[in-house]
Structure formats: C-alpha cells, structure tokens
Amino acid sequence: MNRPAIRAAGLAKAYSRDGSSTTRALRGVDFSVAPGELCAVVGPSGAGKTTLLYLLGGLARPTQGEVWVGDQPLFRLDDASLSRLRNRHLGFVFQYHHLLPEFGAADNVALPLRIAGVPAGEARRRARALLESMGLGKRLGHRPGELSGGEQQRAAVARALVGDPAVVLADEPTGNLDKANSEAVFGLLRQAAREGGRAVVLVTHNADLAARADRLVRMEDGAIVP
Ligand SMILES: Nc1ncnc2c1ncn2[C@@H]1O[C@H](COP(=O)(O)OP(=O)(O)OP(=O)(O)O)[C@@H](O)[C@H]1O
C-alpha cells in the first residue's frame, strides 16, 4: 500500500463525567487510509465512530495514541500549528452541514481559503467553479436556509474539498438525505478519492453505500472488529 495519508496508532479516548463514571469510547485503535482510498466506517450507535473521526481530525485530543497526517504527528503540534494543518490538509463534512447561516453558498465554500490567506477574488472564483461542477451554479448566493437539504450537503462537501485537502473526514454526511441526494453526496466523496487522490473516511449507517467503498471497517464497543 502507498504511504498512508492518515494513520492512527493506539488511539484511545476515555470520557469521564462528574469524576466518577468513565466511558471508554475508543480502546486503542490502529487505523490508516491510503491516498485515493475511500474507507467506510460502520457500527452500532455508541461504537466510537464519531470519536474516532474527531481524533483523526484533531478536533479532540486522545487519552492515548497518536495520529499522523502525512508525517505530521497531530497531538505534538501546538494549537496554532494544529489549526493550520486542519485548514490546509483536512476537510470535514458533518451530518448537519454546519454552513454559516448568514453567508451565501459561495462565501461559505470560500471561507477555508480566506482563512488560509487566499485573496478574496481568487477564493470566490475557486468556490464558484467547484459549486458549478457540483450542479450548484444557480445557487451561489443562496444562504443555507434557502437551499434544499441535498444542496446544503453538497455545498458542505464543496467546503471540505475547496482547499485541496489530502484527507476528507465525513460523519454520516447522508444521514438526513433521501436516496437520490445520498447517491449524489456519496458520488462526490468517491470522486474525491478516485480522481482527487484524497484519503476519504466515510462514517455511515447506510449499509448500501458502505458496501461500495474501497474498504469497510466495522467498529464495536470502541474497537475495530478484526
Ligand atoms: N463528550 C462526551 N462525554 C461523555 N461520553 C461521550 C461523549 N461523547 C461520546 N461519548 C460516549 O462515547 C461513546 C462513543 O460515542 P460516539 O459518538 O463516538 O459513537 P458513534 O459510534 O458515533 O455513535 P452514533 O452512530 O450514534 O453516532 C458513547 O458511549 C458515547 O455515549
């Protein structure tokens, strides 16, 4: 296999509440995804899928273990370096799009580029071109509340891809969509892997989509089922 785009070793996460009860959400997970590979992660509710994704993306810190994006160990970086790495190399898609309600679609998609220091005109051009390629050319100025659920989620995928990330992390991105829109979002993620050469992790409860990924990983009780 190619050198992984993202790799986790011995990843563990325990949540403690009120100092007494502890939940071991992850129990030492080893996991990696190659460039160009779409890996689906499935498993029952509470298995630790979202926790895994958050740690892979450096959105939470593990109790033990490390994640490397390329050759960068996430949890040895200071907060500013970690934020920069997330902005440059990782793209996130959530179940609820998390688009900013007061901005139009194109401005939402341009935002990660603006944060990365890309000049406004170029950022807007790239955002527009990507949205047009996703069939949203007529919705560039629409705010999230003026988009359908499927359109919102395609815009969220565009925002994740616009910065040309090596890794895309998607947490039930089709959870609220009908079959046709689920297909569209799945198609964009698969294309991001196959044609874009990105490593894509897709957490999903949709067995039909999961079966069509390049690889299927099953989680149970905080661990990957061998
Ligand atoms: N912030 C938190 N504090 C305490 N426990 C948490 C927290 N977040 C998650 N957990 C617990 O960790 C376990 C794994 O949660 P996680 O959200 O990763 O599951 P999941 O596989 O994504 O489930 P679902 O399919 O329902 O989204 C669960 O038992 C959950 O209750």
Ligand SMILES: [Mg+2]
């Ligand atoms: Mg979850």
